[in-house]
Each structure stands twice: as structure tokens, then as C-alpha cells.
Amino acid sequence: MKPPAIVLTAPGTNRQNDAAFALEQAGAAPVCVDLLDLPGRRGEIERAKLIVIAGGFSYGDALGSGRVFALEAERLLGDLLAEKVAQGTPILGVCNGFQMLVRSGLLPGALQHNERGHFECRWVALQPSSQLCVWTKGLDEPVRCPVAHGEGRYVAGNAVLEQLRSEDRVAFRYAADDYPDNPNGSVEAIAGVCDSTGLVLGMMPHPENHVTERQGRAMVTAQKRGHALPLFRNGVLAARAS
């Protein structure tokens, strides 16, 4: 049976269909649930084996990226996401979803305005670097996919960075430190981090936009393929195991 997956959205989320398509390709059975549908559809989230928090501009990011999304999720869901993690449910927050997870305190650090001061959309190469993270474990080649954000510069204090490194929680790094490889000026070129369980991954780039050959065919070469579907397959594997 395909593991039931939830794509969690808020008003202004816009990559939910992209995320749902990637989950389908990876063998999950996704449905989208919006905060506006709560509390009526809470049960679906409770039963989900996998959760993706999709990208976009929830509430217009009017008070800072992901902030209102996090506050509303807390108001409407309470501790449900933390409980899901305790039950072993893998959670992926992409872009605005990552920003929301950071604002919720499920992931450490902060996401600030890009160093260049504006939104940036371009393809990047990501080096998977965590064997703790259920989503990146065993990925053996760089993932190539687009970024599309204005507030994606990952920052954290030295203590947090040291902890992330020592606990193998830096899930992805951009291919190099400098612009444009590191498109937003993230510290240590960090593109994604996971929590201490390895179940919760937050990342700024959009792996959901590179899950078919065609999506990447103009961007990759025979030597540099960088398909992102294995990431989602990893998530589905972890969902089955939970």
C-alpha cells in the first residue's frame, strides 16, 4: 500500500501540486491539506505517514517568511507536528516550509534575506552530506534543482553550527561558497539541515521541481544528472518503516 502523505499548505502556498507530484512519483499517496481546512481535516494529518510542508508565500510572508504560517499552525495544530516526529513520521519542509519549520522551532537557525537583497531563481547543485537524515541517507551524487526565494540565507550561531556539524545534521550544502553557486550567502553554504532525529529536513532549494528527466534535460549533462527523485524515495522508505 502506498503510504498516505500530507502536503501541508497555508493561504499563499504555491508549490503544493509540485510537491504532491513528486510524492506520487516516489510511491506515496499525497493529499493537500490547508490550514483553512482545520480543524475539520486534522485526522488526515494524524494518520499521515509522511508530511511535506510546501513552498510559496504563506500569508504573503507579510511579517517575515514563514512566521504567520508557524503561528497559525501552532494555533490550529498545537504540538501535532512534534508528536508526529516522536512517532517516527518523516517531515520535509521546502523553501517556505523550511522557513516555517525554523520559525516553529522544529529546526535550528534562521533564514534571512538573500545577501543580494532580492528574490533569486536559478538552478543549483547540492551536495548531500548527512547519513543521519532519513531523506539524504545514501544519496551518492549531487542533486540539481532550482532555488526560488528571497529569504533563504541560512544563519546560525557558532554553537548551533558546531552542533549541526558534529551531529551530522547538515543535510545539503551548495556546490561552492560563492555566488551564484551559493545563491543567497548561506553560512558554510548550508542549503538544508535536519533535526536531531534525522526525520525532519528543511531545505531552501526545490527538489520537487526535478523529479522527471524532462524537467532537468536542459540543465544537466550526461556526467551531471542530479535527479532529485531518490530524495523523495528515501522519504517514502522512511514512511514505510515508521
Place this chain on the structure above:
Amino acid sequence: MKDTPLNTSGPSFTKVIKPCGAHRNRALTRQARQLGFAGVSLKASDIFFLRGETDTANLRFIVPRLLDEAQGEATRLEVGTTTVPAGRLVIEVARRAGVTDRVAAQLAESAARSGCRIEAATGSRFEMTGAGELPEKDLRFLVHNLLCNPVIETWSFGEVQPGFTSAPTEESSTVEIVPLCGLPPEGLARINNERALALDPEEMEAVVQWFTAEGRDPTDAELETIAQTWSDHCSHKTFVARIETDQGEVVPLLRQLRETTRAMKAPFVISAFDGNAGIVAFADGVQLAIKAETHNHPSAIEPFGGANTGVGGVIRDVLAAPARPVALTDILCFGPRELDHHNLPDGVLHPAVIEEGVVEGVADYGNKMGVPTVAGAVLYDAGYTANPLVFCGCVGEVLQGYDKLSGPQPGDRVLVVGGATGRDGIRGATFSSMTMDATTGEVAGASVQIGDPIMERLVADLLIELLDRPDPLVRALTDCGAGGLSSAVGELGETTGVSVDLTAVDRKYAGLQPWEVWLSEAQERMVLAVPPAQTAAVLKRVRHLGLSACDIGEFTGDRRLLVRHGAKPVVDLPMEFLHKGRPVRRLRAVLPSPDRKPDTRRREADIPKTLLALLAHPNIASKEAIIHRYDHEVLGATVIRPMAGSAQSGPSDGTVIAPPQRPSGFALGIGVNARYGLYDPEHMAHAVVDEAMRNITASGADPAQTALLDNFSWGDPRRPETLGDLVATVRGCCAAAQLYGAPFVSGKDSLNNEYVASDGTRRSIPPTLVITALAHVPEADRSIGTALRGAGHALVLTGRTTREFGGSHFNLVTGDESGTVPAPDTSAPARYRRIHALVREGLVESAHDVSEGGLAVTLAEMAIGGRLGIEATLDDPDECSALFSESLGRLVLEVRAENIPRILESLGAEAKVIGKVVKSYHLHLGTHTWAGTDLEHAWRGPTS
């Protein structure tokens, strides 16, 4: 200095100041330097004005929860006023009351959710150093260009007064009667002018005649309704006018375009020049809606808001088709970036400021809506300095309910859904149909709106829910664009008649006059015709999404437009008069007589330098700094992107969009070349249609299944020469459409793009025609890009090169004025179809068209995109023509060596092998060699 206090009568407020951070300060300081203020540096903060339950305990709760940046970089939060450090100038800016302010609204809402009832308004605070010596005029220029736009904001040295939108004002129901009947022509002209009606004298006369026969004078709202409905913007009165030329009367322009399409009988055209968008269905059966609009005048006075709502407006056009928006285009024309600000006409924003605002406005709307911005162009010309052009296009997938939309039936309810109505954007249609001058920014302030893309995202989701089903819940719909409810309700009820009550319209705040409610162009609103039985279900869905919904009346059957404010009549006009009563405009045109004599002069130039100058010319140089600010990936359907090559280092021709679930997709190609229009408007039309067709062909789309869209931005058509250029251009469009077998399915004209400076001189834009090609891509997996793919491949040039330099970019960079505009190439359509067949067979690795700058630029761009080299021969002794002529109908194909015979067999004498791809990154043409890095540096600039 100017500081207009607004709504300060309420209780006092608390101010929270939050520094924006280094990224913003760097950007502002950089922009100040670009404007010529090298010594100035700026530090920006956001200001949040709060009032209501703002006691200390609440602030201690709200501020960290909703405003502070607790994690990461330490941020400084101050409550109350701060002292100004010595040597700094402090400028505070506040958004005017009534202007859309999503941040303030969200802050109040989130605070309420947390149990604190507050009102919020926003502003900015700037600390400036290094401005001590600036003359006041320069300081004002800097403030108005960089820190504040007085159209939507107020400012002050030191503390500014906030504009709380919710300030209580009394409800008003004044309906003014405008005494017109019996006035002499001067009196009518005065009213026309005072009320900015933008009507022709004959039209004013027709209005007076009608009301005289009725025995009464019009109300303010009636007069405004007629002016909006009869504006060039809404009724295209120039395109349906009777036009007299020396060669006799010409068929009205819109009819020429329609009849050209009709005569072509293209099986894929479902709907052309009807409703909100053109609709096509290519061989895969998917129906696509396409539309492009301009938002030129609003973008001139408030670049961000103007461009922002331009995108929002065209998306609503496509939503009303009804369709799900899947791709956006933007074609932008600006004055030169490096213009000295002392040479700017009065009241005109600096071109670099306009560009920055417009690009941010386009990016903000499309990115937040989640519709990819995938194709476009950017042109620079001094003619656009006071009157920039912003063309916004949208493609959508038609919803299932389209075929079932029967139109309103008597008894159906009139529902307004989406945003609430405020005093924003009043008289947009007439404003856009007028010439601008130095005071336009002040008087037209109310015609600028700020968009809310998140609201529109929800409106889109709602419409998809209501209409993407075999039994749609609505019978007709249209968007509220120019003219607001007056044109939306007036259009929707044209065949039935409609009766509405303005007191039922949801308002953002009290105090609006009835005519303001009726005319307001508040954004993100749609008008729906809903059968009474469905009304409750529709309203429930609207409210679930948190949108405003109001039932304002019904469709009647008496063919009258009846508007009341409670019991008070506001408008009572027959639809017949409103929609058919406008006298046909009669205009005179003097047709251009372009020089088309064969060019006998062989040109000489420093070829190495000329190519680098062409690559660096703003029109040709890389647009990546803009392109990367647009999300061109959302929806996951982008196959060929606006930047080419795996390093995204080269320019693309067409872009290809294909949802991952389907084998097929569509391509978009854009053609625009205003320089040709200066010399030969008719041949410009051919040239830009050819360019759009080349673009889609180069990306692997089928030129035999292609529809076209026309967008004309022109000067004042009442000047016979200007109109003559337009007549010649339309003639060229029709001939080109027939030649290529590509019908026009929709279009739009924006006229009166002129500016009158305070010294009385008129500045018109160059005649600017934008052609958008929407083409079928049968197999998206076969689509190709422009970047070179592999060393050892051969390069094949297809098409004929002749000496055609009129309006060329070679002329532009060498200071030449001579030559003829490239002539139509009648063999091009068949060639493109053969190239498409070769692409379908998988025989073409990459392709790039030859356009501005000629073959040399094309080859350089292919090399830059693939980071590979080219070695090509030149067997033409006239090197300048071979390299820089802009003859139409040409593409360069990259093919594998073993496929050369098959390619040449198919394309015949029109194709020849000119060189090969090599691994070493350089360009070798005849006896000239350039290092790849030099080409790339010239084309991408020092920032790449």
C-alpha cells in the same frame, strides 16, 4: 517640503522601529550611487505604527512574537522615538491611508488572533549620511526616486504622521448632478478636462444630445460610467474608427485583424478577439487561453504598483476566460539607465528607478501567485524615458466549465468576490487614455493601486473550484479591471440588463462616495453571474477562503443599467446607448513612405570591437539580472528556460512549458523591435512576427500550429503621421499572419503614450509592436535550447543574408543611420516547418535565431550558452553584411556531423554548413578571433 498629514485625528499611536538589515542598506546605497549620489549612504528601518490596546504588556507580547527577529542575527527593536545621531538626516515615510497594506492588515489580524486588538499602519525610516552638501532640489529628487513615492506615501524630515486606514469617516451618499445640457462647447470642454473624462468633442456632444432628449442632466456616476466605457482603453475606439488616408478609407484596424484570422480558418482557433482572452486548442486537445495587457501610465508614476497590478490584471483576464494561469510574460521598455538626472523632464522618475520598481513589481506578483514568468524582452530607448512600457501576458489552461458558460440569465445574482472595495485606482481607463504631463503623478494618484497577489491566489483557487467541473456553479464571469464595477457589471449585463445596489458592496473603509464605489479599481475582484439556486453554495466557498463576497443585485432582462445607492438612483442608462451610442471616431492618417531602395553601400567597421559593442549593448546584453528575479520554475512544467545552457549563461529564444504529466506542451516566442518601426512600420510588423516565429521554431515548437497576439503601444492617434504608422503596422501584421499561417487570437492597444514637458514639448514613444507567439510543442522531450551541446558538431546557417541595416543594432553602435529595414522573407514559413520536422526527428542538437546584431551575435551567444567554441568561415567578401546584417528568416542549427547530409537534403540551397563546434572556448569567424571569456564578459557584464 511636502508633508500631507492624513487622518491624524484619532488617538495617539506607538511606533516600533525595526532595522531592515545590511542587505537593504547595501541595495539603497548602491541605487543612490547609480543615480549619481556617490557620497550618500543610507540605513533603512521599517516602522510599525500601532494604536488600540498598545499598553506595555501587550507590546511586550506582540513585538517579539510578530515583529522581532529572535533567531540568528541580532536585531534592534525600539519603541517610541529615537534620537538622531549627529551628521545624519532622518526621513520618515508613511503609506497613505487607503492604499493596500498587506503587512499592516496581517499585523492587526495576527495580533487579534493572539488576543490584542490593535490597528496598524506601516512606514519606513531612513538615516542618510553624506547628504549635507546636496542642494534641496537634488535631495528632493533622491527622496522621490529612492525613498518614497508621493503617489502612495507621505514623507517628512523627522517624524511622519501615519495613515491609519481604519480611521472612521462618515458614510456618504451624495449623488451629484452635472449640468451639461445647454452648455456651449467651451463649457463642455472644461467639464471634460476637469473631470478627466478624456472624451472627444463629438462624444461629449453625443452625451449631451442623449440627456437633452431624456430631459435631464447626467449624474456624476453616469458621466464617469460613459467616459470609462467609451475610453480608448475599454472600447478601442481608434481600432474601430473610420480612418481616411490619401489612398481612401481603410478598413477599421480591428476588423482587418479579425477578418484575417477568420479567413485563415485555422482549426485550432476556438475563440479569437472575443471575451477576456484568445483561446486555442492544439493537437493534444488541451485548450489554452492567452492574453497580454499593458500597464504603461501607472508604471510611469508608481513603477512597483503599476507593474504589480499589470500582472495581476492580466492574470484575472485569463482567470475570467476561465482558465488556470500557467505562464507569464513581460516585455519592458525603459529610458537609458545611465541618464544624468539633471536632464530628466519635470516630474519624471529616473529610468533606473522605474526599471527597478517595475522588475520588482512583476517579480512580486508572479512569484507570490505561483505562476512562472518565463518569457519576455527588455528594450532601452530615450523615447521611453518619460513613458515606460510594461506589457504583461498570461497563458492559462482552460477550465472544464468553459463550454457551459451560457451568459447571465434574467434573475441571476450579481456577486462581487475577492477583495473589498476602496478608494484605490479611480479613473484608470481614462487616465491610460490621456497624455501625461509633469503634474500627472499628483492628479492621477488615485488611479494607482497596489496589488495583493496572495488574495488573487485565493481568488484563482476559488474560480478553479467553481469552474473546473462539467457543471460550473456560475453562468458568466469577468474581472474588475479598468473602470472597476462600472465596466465589469456594465459588460456582463450588456445583453440582459442589470440592477445593483452599491450599499451592498463590501468596503475597505467608510466614506466612499457612490460614484467612487462604482468606479474604484480596487484589485483582486471578480464579478460573477450566479443562478439564485447556487448563490449560497458559492458564497460559502468564497467565505471559507476568507475572501470578501457580496451579492449586489440581479440581471434583469430590461437591457438597462440601473445602479442605486439604497433607494437613491445613481445610474439609469440603457445598455444600447452605453455600448452602442458612442459616435464612430473619424481620424485621418498620413501613411509613411519608407525608403526600400536596394542598399548599394558596402560597410566597413572594426569587426572585433563592433561585436563586443553589440554584445554589450543594453538591448542585446544578458537580461539575467532581471530573469533570475522571476520564479520561472514553479509548477514544475518549465522545460526550456529563459536562460540557456547548463550554467544558465546564455539567452534563450522561445521557452517551452509542458506539465510533467503530459507529453506535449507549448512554446512562447516574443518579437519586438521598435527601431525598425521608426523607419518602416509595415516591415517592422513582418520582422517582429518573423522573430516570434523564429523563436518558437528554435525551441522545437510547431510553426504550423501557432497563434499570435498583438500589443500596440503608440503615441496620440489624432496625429495623422502617428496614426499612419499604426495603419501601416496593422497592414504588416495581417500580411505576416497570412504568410506564416499564424492567426491572431487576441490583442490590445495602448495609445496616447506621450508626455508633455513643462516647456510644452511633446515626447512620444517609438511605435512599439509586441508580437507573442503561442505554439504547440507536440513532444516536449524533443524541445531544444540555444546553447551549444557538443564539440565536433557542425553549424548550419539557414536562410538568406542580404545587406539590410535600416534600424539595425550595427547602425546603433556604429552611429550610422542608413540602410533599409529587413524585408519580409516569403520563403521563411516553409523553412521553419522543415526545421520543425528535423527537430521532431531528433536531428537538431540546438538552434538559435539571427536577430539584433546579426549572425556574429547569434554565434557568440550559442558559444556563451554552451561554454564551447566555434570555428566558422566567411565566404562573403562583404564581412559586415555577413556578420551584422539583420535579414529575416535565419536560424543557426547545431547538428551532428553524420546528420549533415539529411539536413542539407531537407533544407536545400537555403542551408549551408558554416563551421563547427570546438572544445576550446573561443569564437573564430573568418580572420577574426575572440576569446570566449571576452565575449561572455561583454555580454554578461562585470557582475557575472
